[in-house]
Amino acid sequence: MGPLSQDLTSSKPRKIPFGEYLFNKVVQCGSKSIFGVPGDYNLSLLEHLYDESVKNVGCRWIACCNELNAAYAADGYSRYTNKLGTLITTYGVGELSALNGVAGASTENVKVLHIVGVLKTNAPTCNYHHLVPQLHYANLVGPNEKLCYEMVKDRIACSAEYLDDIDTATQKVSKVIEDIYKYSKPGYIFVPADFPDKLVDVSGLYSKISLEGSIERTPHNILQSTVDRTLSWLYSSKTPGILADANVDRFGLSGQLNKLIKTTEIRNFTTIMGKSILDEMNPWYMGLYAGKNCTDMVRSKFLSCDLILHFGVEKNEVNYCAQGFPYGTGAKVIEFHQSYIRFWDTVCGDEDIIKGANFSDVLEELLSRIDTKKLDLKYDPAKFTAYKPTDLHLPNEEGVEEITQAYLQREFPKILNSGDVLVCDTGSFQFGVRDYRLPSQVKYMAQCSYLSIGTALPASLGVGIGMQDYPFAHIYDQSKLTPGYVPKLILGVGDGAAQMTVQELTTMIRYQVSINVFLWNNNGYTIERAFLGADSGYNDIMPWKWTKLFEAFGDFDGKYSSSAYVDTREQLGSKIRELGRKGGDSGSQFIEVKMGTMDYPVQLQLMLNSFKSKP
Amino acid sequence: MGPLSQDLTSSKPRKIPFGEYLFNKVVQCGSKSIFGVPGDYNLSLLEHLYDESVKNVGCRWIACCNELNAAYAADGYSRYTNKLGTLITTYGVGELSALNGVAGASTENVKVLHIVGVLKTNAPTCNYHHLVPQLHYANLVGPNEKLCYEMVKDRIACSAEYLDDIDTATQKVSKVIEDIYKYSKPGYIFVPADFPDKLVDVSGLYSKISLEGSIERTPHNILQSTVDRTLSWLYSSKTPGILADANVDRFGLSGQLNKLIKTTEIRNFTTIMGKSILDEMNPWYMGLYAGKNCTDMVRSKFLSCDLILHFGVEKNEVNYCAQGFPYGTGAKVIEFHQSYIRFWDTVCGDEDIIKGANFSDVLEELLSRIDTKKLDLKYDPAKFTAYKPTDLHLPNEEGVEEITQAYLQREFPKILNSGDVLVCDTGSFQFGVRDYRLPSQVKYMAQCSYLSIGTALPASLGVGIGMQDYPFAHIYDQSKLTPGYVPKLILGVGDGAAQMTVQELTTMIRYQVSINVFLWNNNGYTIERAFLGADSGYNDIMPWKWTKLFEAFGDFDGKYSSSAYVDTREQLGSKIRELGRKGGDSGSQFIEVKMGTMDYPVQLQLMLNSFKSKP
Known part of the structure; x- marks a missing residue:
């Protein structure tokens, strides 16, 4: 948890603006960095990012390209740090854009706090609001201004408060954050645009909220x-x-x-x-x-x-x-x-x-x-043999030069050192990772259940920011790491998935997140082709010049990154060995890897077989 | 309305698969092109895109990079054609990603049909589903499988049907489409993944649904x-x-x-x-x-x-x-x-x-x-003078070489010819367009009410596809156009907005949409700076090499497009005059225009003043 700012514990005034309070609170609860996009209804809140006490606790704004990506990033931040991942959006357009990211966090039990700037409480009463979808006859009956709140409450959020009284606002904030830690699910706080400047009692900051303290003790x-x-x-x-x-x-x-x-x-x-x-x-x-x-x-x-x-x-x-x-x-x-x-x-x-x-x-x-x-353990030594990924019986590929998923299963694990972080998108590659034998304290993150493609690229931004804020957060036994080794961040993402959320590469450059991006270029949605439509046009995507992206998105002189295209085992093997020797302090790499359109791991085939054998 | 496929009106069988039926129906109701992203639960539907009768009516799949962009594109298609704009997504991850686009269509009365592929009706009963966010204790109580349906029904959709009986499926499809035309609001059809291959009676295709026929007649x-x-x-x-x-x-x-x-x-x-x-x-x-x-x-x-x-x-x-x-x-x-x-x-x-x-x-x-x-019209000639945009009293800018919003208000209209189509994103530029005097039958499209930034770029993809499917759809008096002139499509978008949805440029290349993109590069969210935070970092974005994007996104050899950066009035004026002489049959242009960070039109200032003068 972040320290309470000196300014607030000393002899300073007992009342501070709610915006200042809220940022101090979320930092205290773990979110040193906050993800989001500005919009009319959250600007008055965002201005408090520059309050002295907020700057002093090291609060950072991570400006994402769009709200869905920001939600994915907040999810990644929380998964990595195991603390609150905070997301700020604006009324209507922002909150709804982020929804799928928060739904994924809900399905996968990730501690995302979604703060939404909404209408002022003193807004003139009016029968219509442009950010509230209205049904027919709306001119006569007016809109439902709490539309998103109603949609997420008891469906996606484990806790949701639409603030309407400044005197209870800080208690409601604590309630939502406590629930998030208690249930490990997303929560919402809807903040009227006139609240950030209103004064609240600072004392709510004296009691910390943590994962450990939020779960109900067993009698x-x-x-x-x-x-x-x-x-x-x-x-x-x-x-x-x-x-x-x-x-x-x-x-x-x-x-x-x-x-x-x-x-x-x-x-x-x-x-x-x-x-x-x-x-x-x-x-x-x-x-x-x-x-x-x-x-x-x-x-x-x-x-x-x-x-x-x-x-x-x-x-x-x-x-x-x-x-x-x-x-x-x-x-x-x-x-x-x-x-x-x-x-x-x-x-x-x-x-x-x-x-x-x-x-x-x-x-x-x-x-x-x-x-x-x-204990009276009587394992049959013939049955309970040591785990070897080679039990998979990968095909013999002697003489094959193309890069295959089977090759990746043999060679890719060599890039990993103890303490590294591997983020994978939903896709065929992810299935092979299941059977890696990971080095100790490697953290692997993927949406293994909600499976929303495109999540991983922005999520890995959030992970990288989390690694900056809390280095070694995922390490429970530091003595086992190579002394001086800086864990590195690796992203594996398919081309179809990457196209969904690609612009967030720019945010990695902006905040100097070091990352090794492996882009599996297999001409589209191979995971869907495996299900249905192997040759169907709807599974095709446009070919891109992937290696130009870091440059186009802000690293004009290659200061932070380098990019490469590889299409042979020799080239890829050499990259894997080279990066395997490096830690997370050696800049970013973007490696486009050419793969076969219909090549996918045996593990995906196993799942397909099990579907087909269902009644 | 599209013609009914020959195959279905002749002596062919009276029962066809529901997927084939559905595609024929939406084409008949106006959606010759359909936007979307494949996903596990809609693949069985998408396979029917390749049925003979579906191909014969000219049905096209427009593969978007992500679902939100697809929703924006379907919105643009409908705005341009004034017919159904159809979007197909998958259960959970897809339907929720698209939500903000559909909410915008709802607010702005756009006829979007959102078809969602959902769980099979014969799926084994099971207490949990990975695509349904679950709250605490979910392991014991199970999820709500109609989550999205419940969220949009009576909130965002004027009509929503979760199909569960193949015998009533075609009637429910008709009901939703009729409601969409009747109310000019979005509707939803949730299609279980086992329905596309089930047989339905073809007779529902004999009665057409149209805008004209759906509105209730006045007694x-x-x-x-x-x-x-x-x-x-x-x-x-x-x-x-x-x-x-x-x-x-x-x-x-x-x-x-x-x-x-x-x-x-x-x-x-x-x-x-x-x-x-x-x-x-x-x-x-x-x-x-x-x-x-x-x-x-x-x-x-x-x-x-x-x-x-x-x-x-x-x-x-x-x-x-x-x-x-x-x-x-x-x-x-x-x-x-x-x-x-x-x-x-x-x-x-x-x-x-x-x-x-x-x-x-x-x-x-x-x-x-x-x-x-x-009629007894007695207008005071001194008061009701002819409209001149110069009544705005734009500042005298003699000798100024930078490109300003005031300059754009004077010069940009010269790009427009009768019949052209202008799409603008939410942003400072949009405010200046309010006072253009547009040539006859120019169609101007923008989210003027919901104001979700980033909408316009994918929406203009939808417009461009609409212009391919229904050339001159917006022209009610063709005699007034220059003979042989092909209306052109122009997009004006700010840099902050474009970063939200930029990948959809690739889809323009893929389907050869001719477009003139003007990218107003003013270093971030100038419209928000005008409200609050003129110098605040949260309103900054990363600088990009915008002119590299069409190339990176698939136009490797500049076959379909050219890109240019302009930062003087002379350069921009020359581009405007050049493009003003051309129609929509001359390929795509991407023009990055360098503007001042705090330069915005007087019309935006007027709105800010009116806000400040509120009680």
């Missing part, structure tokens, strides 16, 4: 009985497995979970959305499990477990495999969630949902109470 | 009494004025209204949203009226009218001046709307709203019944 008796039962199931299991899912990361428990694994030597897996939560270099890492949509080797190991401890469980039909996970015959399951713990016996069907318990408290208690001597 | 007695009263008020007026507003255009009545003016020689004005509806070369054209936000000359003429016939009235606080139009002392007003006629005596306050009447019928009847000999 002592419930905690003890839950841990008792967990230990009892665990001690009687011969082949338990730990499954790491999305919410472990969102609630900041990756370090704890890795500690549990190290302590117990329990075999462990990750879900699609949980990728990179575990230290995949731990000798007991078994791979990514996704029901029918993963490799036979991983599946057979998972199905051999008689107990699954599913931490941070997130159920949707991508991550949770449409109709629920297949578990091994006779397996028991414990789901550890931020708002419940579920004990489930898949044989007899008995289930017990403990709603008052949360996995943060339970994991902590488990770590303190577990007695490893009582 | 005879109401029509007669309404016209009686209108004529009575008109015959007793000495200084009547006709005011042309947005809905005259949306309901296709521009030709009729211009005929009324020519017949009666009544002095006439336009609103902000009504700009270009009138033939501004008519000798009785008095200029654009906007209360305090227009020039003294226009205002004094408008306030001298004792009767205002306000056709196509559209009330919002931009177009209708916040708290209602100021009218001349003692003036009477008749509002002619698509769903009511309002007689209003501003002196005694009496008003009478005739809800059953519409202005289409009333205007037609008025034209047939009016007896010009009974």
Whole structure:
């Protein structure tokens, strides 16, 4: 959390403008940088960016090209820092443009705060407003001025306040931010354009809001009985497995979970959305499990477990495999969630949902109470073999010179060093990453569930800004990094996806975000071609001169970046080795990689097969 | 309206796939071209683009870079053609990305049909879906799969149908399209991914839906009494004025209204949203009226009218001046709307709203019944002088070499020939255009009310596609054009706005849309600087090499376009004269025009003054 500005804790006045208050509050809650686009109804708020106390706490405005991109960037900032990612837009045109970005954050449990500048409270009453869509007869009946508020409340936002009374404004701000941390979902604050200059009491800044403080504690008796039962199931299991899912990361428990694994030597897996939560270099890492949509080797190991401890469980039909996970015959399951713990016996069907318990408290208690001597692990060494991505049986490509997805699966991981950050867009490449064995403490980020193409490019801007604001935020054990190494940021994005949000490259130049961009040029929407329309024109896109973009978008003299086009394995391999030796302090690279139109990873084929085999 | 495909009217089978039906229907209703982005849930629909009957009616897929841009393009297509503009997106990620574009169409009464591919009806029941944002406890309660439908219904869409029964699907399609034409507002059809291949009865294609046929006719007695009263008020007026507003255009009545003016020689004005509806070369054209936000000359003429016939009235606080139009002392007003006629005596306050009447019928009847000999026009020649844009008193700029907004107001109109199409983005330049005297039958399009920056660039793509599909669609009197002249398309867009949606330039190259793009490079959001934050960093944007964009975005060899940078009056004047001599058959131009950061038209200053003078 950011420090409280000196100006506000000393003998200064007890009342400050609400705009100044709001910026201090969001910085205090983690958003040192704020993403957005100016518009008529937020200008009076944005002026407070230049207040002394706001500048002193290091608050930065990151000016994005459009609101949807700004929402994606705020999402990326929050995913990386695990703090609030803040977005500011304007009434109507801005708030609605950003909506899909916030919906993605909602689906994927990302802590985005969306502040919207709206109509003044003292605006003359009037039957019509140009920023409010009106239906027929609107000339006679007037518009609904809280349209967006009504749309997002209880649908996309876990918390939404349309401020209308300056005396309760600071409390409502705290309420929304607390809810965001509590549920790890987006929240909205609608700020009337006359509020930023109104005075509010500064005392709301004295109490901090944090991830740790926002989750409801588990009552002592419930905690003890839950841990008792967990230990009892665990001690009687011969082949338990730990499954790491999305919410472990969102609630900041990756370090704890890795500690549990190290302590117990329990075999462990990750879900699609949980990728990179575990230290995949731990000798007991078994791979990514996704029901029918993963490799036979991983599946057979998972199905051999008689107990699954599913931490941070997130159920949707991508991550949770449409109709629920297949578990091994006779397996028991414990789901550890931020708002419940579920004990489930898949044989007899008995289930017990403990709603008052949360996995943060339970994991902590488990770590303190577990007695490893009582564990009775009996893994069959023939089954639970060490994880090798080569189990995929990638095709033999001897003599092939073209760059293929199979080649990328073999070679691309070599670019990664411990501590690096890899952001991927939705697309065919992403499927191959599932089975990488990532170096320790590499953070991998992708929309693995909402799958909105075009998200990753602006999201990686947000990640890069987060890495500037909070270096090493994702590192829970710094002793394991090479001394002096600066983690680098890598983006992998397809050409179709990149065209959606490409202008945000300019913002990377503007704020000197160091990034290695890999642009997979495969002539359009290959992931859609894999589903349907392999040769259909609607899956084609225009060819671009990608390597000209950084220059056109502001790096006129190549001061911050270099760009290259590669179409052979030799060229790409050399780039991967070169960048693999470098850290995040060596400027930006844009590498356009020529790929085949219908070449996609075997993992995508697995998913397609599983769809086709559905009833 | 497009012709019904031969294949479907001949002896072919009576049942066809719903996808084939839907494309035939939208083409029949005006959308020869369809804008959108493919996604998992609309691929099965898009495959029917290649059905013989769909190809035979000339249906084209216009592949946009992202969904918001596609929505803007569909809006532009509809504004230009005055027919249905159709947009196809996918469930969740696509439909939500497009929302702001559809909301703009809703606010500005544009006939956009948004078709969304959604979940299969036979999808396995499952408690979670990755494209549906879920709130806390979602693992236990499951998502709301009709989220977007619920958000837009009765808020943004005048009509929305989530298809769930193939037997009623074609009727529901007709209902939505009829409503779109009836209200001139967007409508939604949500199509389950298993529907496109299901068979439906072809007979729904035999009855056409059109603008003319969709509006409810005015009952005879109401029509007669309404016209009686209108004529009575008109015959007793000495200084009547006709005011042309947005809905005259949306309901296709521009030709009729211009005929009324020519017949009666009544002095006439336009609103902000009504700009270009009138033939501004008519000798009785008095200029654009906007209360305090227009020039003294226009205002004094408008306030001298004792009767205002306000056709196509559209009330919002931009177009209708916040708290209602100021009218001349003692003036009477008749509002002619698509769903009511309002007689209003501003002196005694009496008003009478005739809800059953519409202005289409009333205007037609008025034209047939009016007896010009009974008119008793007594305009004071000193007051009602011919309209000259120079009444603005633009500053004397002798010796100035920089390009200024005042210079543009003097020189830019020279690029326009009768029949040309001018699209402007929201921004400072747009304010100057208000007082141009446009050549006859120039169509001017801008979001004059919703004012979402970035709209115009993709919208002009839609306009250009519309001009390919329906050449001369905006011309009601072709005899007045220079023989053989091909109307050209001109876009004026600020640099901040262009950065929002710039990738759609590639789609212009792809479909060979001829366009003259004028990029006003004034270092950011000058329109916001005029409001607040003249020197604030949040109003700055990154400088770009604008003239490289057409090349980077696909015109590698300059085959379709040329680009130029101009920063003196001499250079720009020469470009304007050169392009003024050319029509729309001479390729595309991108002209970056260097302007001053704080230079904006006097008309914008007028609006700012009127805001500041508010209570």
